[in-house]
Amino acid sequence: MNQLKDLEIIPTRKALGAEVKGIDFSLPLPENIRSFLVEQWSKHLVLLFRNQELTQEQHINATKVFGEIQISAAKAYHTAAREKEVMTADYPEISVVHNLDKNGNPVMNNNSLGSGEVYWHSDNSYIETPPSGSMLYARIIPPHGGNTCFSNQYLAYETLPNNILKVIEGKTAIHDSSRDGANVARPGVKVPTNISEVLGPHHPIVQIHPLTRKKALYLGRRRKYPSQYIDGITEEESTQILDFLWNHATKQEFVWCHNWKVGDLLFWDNRCTMHYRAAHDKHYKRVLHRILIKGEKPIPSNKPKA
Numbered sequence: 001m002n003q004l005k006d007l008e009i010i011p012t013r014k015a016l017g018a019e020v021k022g023i024d025f026s027l028p029l030p031e032n033i034r035s036f037l038v039e040q041w042s043k044h045l046v047l048l049f050r051n052q053e054l055t056q057e058q059h060i061n062a063t064k065v066f067g068e069i070q071i072s073a074a075k076a077y078h079t080a081a082r083e084k085e086v087m088t089a090d091y092p093e094i095s096v097v098h099n100l101d102k103n104g105n106p107v108m109n110n111n112s113l114g115s116g117e118v119y120w121h122s123d124n125s126y127i128e129t130p131p132s133g134s135m136l137y138a139r140i141i142p143p144h145g146g147n148t149c150f151s152n153q154y155l156a157y158e159t160l161p162n163n164i165l166k167v168i169e170g171k172t173a174i175h176d177s178s179r180d181g182a183n184v185a186r187p188g189v190k191v192p193t194n195i196s197e198v199l200g201p202h203h204p205i206v207q208i209h210p211l212t213r214k215k216a217l218y219l220g221r222r223r224k225y226p227s228q229y230i231d232g233i234t235e236e237e238s239t240q241i242l243d244f245l246w247n248h249a250t251k252q253e254f255v256w257c258h259n260w261k262v263g264d265l266l267f268w269d270n271r272c273t274m275h276y277r278a279a280h281d282k283h284y285k286r287v288l289h290r291i292l293i294k295g296e297k298p299i300p301s302n303k304p305k306a
Ligand code: OGA
Pocket: 097, 113, 118, 123, 134, 136, 146, 147, 148, 181, 275, 276, 277, 288, 290
């Protein structure tokens, strides 16, 4: 374990993702393995490590292999609204993604992500400096359903038609912070009733990945209208273009879905992928632990020369 000669990289043969065999994050990791894993992360965008048996500390240490930890922005909303999260881990670095009520019973809706669909998004894109990566570790998984799907946003960018590229390159869009991935309003937040009430950072629609220097489409999140819009064009045009972009960015040909088992550790890049979770039977518990890695402000790609 944890030596270059033991490592095996098994690409999904879909648009992104690879399983890495030969790593045990409960054991020390030599520096050459660390840099190798960072390279593989840049190459495959999502890495899967199976059969990890990790304490919360070991999960934190596994995440630190790839960078510095960032605390999820969702926590601040709970604190500000003086609303307790239903379930917390022993460390603030860890967010618990679960479908339990305060008695520990599985339910459809709660103040985590519940049992329903979690719409396509990139983690914490609703803050100025979104996390570069997310490390999600499966502790309790239902017998079926609840797959997490990822979409390759380099490919989404590279396959855009020219007329759309001309409009979006060099432009920004707002990333609506009012509702979470389950479309639930964040604690203490008013859901916008018109476009001028939408709050959130304005990020470049096309961003340059700081490691690979490749361009990726960066849509982040869009909820029920009024929500995301593109700056500097009419609202009508923005809606049309966003409809096109969201449909394009989540096409099957760019997607790979992961079917979870307990002990799976999935590590993805938020700058060049989006993810989605399918619904699952609300009668079964589902509990995962998530840790984020600090990123930098998204780097805009330049407007093309006229
Ligand atoms: C997340 C997320 C989906 C899932 O933790 O950021 O989107 O599969 N989770 O639970």
